[in-house]
Amino acid sequence: MILKSEVHQTSSSNRVFVKNLTVSTKSEITLTELDSKYLTSKGRLHHYTRFYEHYLSKYRNTYFRLLEIGLGCGMAWGVGVSAALWREYFGPMADIHFIEYDKQCGEKWSKQIGQQLNITIHYGSQDDKSFLQSFAENFTNSFDVIIDDGGHRMIQQINSLAILFPTALRSGGIYSVEDLYTSYLTEYDGGYLKSSTFIEYLKKLIDDIQSKSPTYKQSVLGRLVHSLEISDKICLFTKK
Numbered sequence: 001m002i003l004k005s006e007v008h009q010t011s012s013s014n015r016v017f018v019k020n021l022t023v024s025t026k027s028e029i030t031l032t033e034l035d036s037k038y039l040t041s042k043g044r045l046h047h048y049t050r051f052y053e054h055y056l057s058k059y060r061n062t063y064f065r066l067l068e069i070g071l072g073c074g075m076a077w078g079v080g081v082s083a084a085l086w087r088e089y090f091g092p093m094a095d096i097h098f099i100e101y102d103k104q105c106g107e108k109w110s111k112q113i114g115q116q117l118n119i120t121i122h123y124g125s126q127d128d129k130s131f132l133q134s135f136a137e138n139f140t141n142s143f144d145v146i147i148d149d150g151g152h153r154m155i156q157q158i159n160s161l162a163i164l165f166p167t168a169l170r171s172g173g174i175y176s177v178e179d180l181y182t183s184y185l186t187e188y189d190g191g192y193l194k195s196s197t198f199i200e201y202l203k204k205l206i207d208d209i210q211s212k213s214p215t216y217k218q219s220v221l222g223r224l225v226h227s228l229e230i231s232d233k234i235c236l237f238t239k240k
Contacts, residue, residue, distance in 0.1 A: 031056075031089050038085045039077055042149075048178060048234050055174055055236060056145065061091040067143045067168070069126060069150035069160060071098045073105035080109050080119075082149070087117045097143075099135070099150070101125040126156035129163065136167035143168050146175045152182040154189045157198040165237065166220050175237040180230075202228075202235065 031053045035043030043049040059066075066086060072079045086096055096119050100106040103123045106114075110121055124131035146169055148160050157177055165175050182188035183199035190197045208222035226240045 029089075031085075034085055034089055038081045038088075040081045040085055041075075041077055042082065042085070042178075046178070046233055051231055051234060051236070052176075056090075059090055059094065059144065061093060063093045063095065064090075064144040065095040065097070065142055066090070066145040066147070067097045067099065067139075067164075068147040069099045070148075071100040071102075071106055071109065071121065073100060073102040073109075079105060080113055080117075083114065083117060083119050087119070092118070096120070097122065099124060099126075101151075126150045126153075126160050129159055132159060132163040136163050139168045141168070141170050144170055144173050146173070148175075148177045149179070152179050152188050154183065154197050154201075158201050161237075162221055165239065166224055169239050171239055172226075173239045175239070176234060178234050180233050180235060202230065 030049075032043050032049040035049045042052070068082060068086070071083065072081060083096065083098060086094065090096070096117075098106075098119060098121050100121055100123060106121045106123060110119070114121060122135060124135065126132065146164055148157060150156055150160070161175065161177065169175055177198065180199060183190040183194075183197035184192055190199075194200065205219075205222060205225070206228070208219050209225050209228065211218065211222075224240055226238045229236045
């Protein structure tokens with residue numbers, strides 16, 4: 001079954017919405033090919049789709065649960081384009097969730113498009129640790145895949161990983177963090193070799209994961225990481 005979609009810009013704002021989305025169950029369509037249709041930043045700008053294809057293709061046309069942080073409110077390529085991409089790529093059985101801080105934007109998109117796509121949106125900010133902790137507790141061991149494409153500020157990336165990975169992600173699950181280059185940009189609180197960046201956090205985490213010294217006490221996160229792959233502008237964890 002192939003359903004079609006149309007991307008258009010609303011007259012009342014600069015936000016772009018996906019309309020009339022339909023789901024293709026033709027598994028031969030690659031994620032990169034689909035991205036050329038929806039024009040998210042995951043393919044044409046950053047080439048994450050080839051990376052994701054390797055790890056996520058096993059979930060196509062199966063039941064699983066995915067969470068992405070960031071619906072795309074305020075972004076140039078439009079609201080909900082990655083939601084549409086995931087829905088068409090994974091098929092109707094996927095249980096797809098988003099965390100979005102802009103409730104007005106999210107509710108508007110959900111009313112126009114999201115309900116048709118069967119997308120669940122949770123409203124809260126990555127800046128709010130209490131929100132992240134409450135969310136993780138409510139969705140303990142619930143998600144097979146978590147993707148952080150949210151605000152990209154250092155504390156947001158670090159807190160989201162530290163809270164969601166141990167609690168909300170299932171054993172064997174996948175957690176990715178996109179746009180690692182923001183660790184080098186001052187507007188995201190980054191800077192080269194700045195100790196508080198997500199990149200420096202990753203470097204310390206590698207030591208945490210690898211250390212076997214009897215005098216070293218691993219962190220909760222370090223004990224739970226099965227693997228960590230770092231590629232161009234993106235990293236991906238798997239959980240024990």
